[in-house]
Amino acid sequence: MTEQAPHPESRVRLSRRRDAFGQPRLELHWQISRQDVESLQRAQHLVAQELGRLGWGSVQEEEFRCIPPDGITGGFHHMGTTRMHASPREGVVDPDARVHGVKNLYVAGSSVFPTAGFANPTLTIVALTLRLADHLRTRLT
Known part of the structure; x- marks a missing residue:
């Protein structure tokens, strides 16, 4: 879990599609940036280094190969x-x-x-x- 940097293209807009009451439906445009993914990878690396240095355990770091990473969800x-x-x-x-x-x-x-x-x-x-x-x-x- 991590915080995202603000992204000017992430937004909620009214759609041309209508709900059962005739009101415009919402469209969610959620963008994940390279900075978000790199920050997450850097945080994993720092935690892994420190836990290893202290002898408290190890972390299997996940490497993300695409943006947005497969399987990512919001909170x-x-x-x-x-x-x-x-x-x-x-x-x-x-x-x-x-x-x-x-x-x-x-x-x-x-x-x-x-x-x-x-x-x-x-x-x-x-x-x-x-x-x-x-x-x-x-x-x-």
């Missing part, structure tokens, strides 16, 4: 679809979680993460939501 924590960034060219929401260009629309959740680690995101989502609640309270009082 089912889809994040970053409304990325947070100060610039509207680089993200959907600003640092206060407000959608750029929309006065009264905020997003709370893992979709605002600029990157996503491999671990469960729940505590970070709660922290961002509490931060947004504090921000809104100061604006409304």
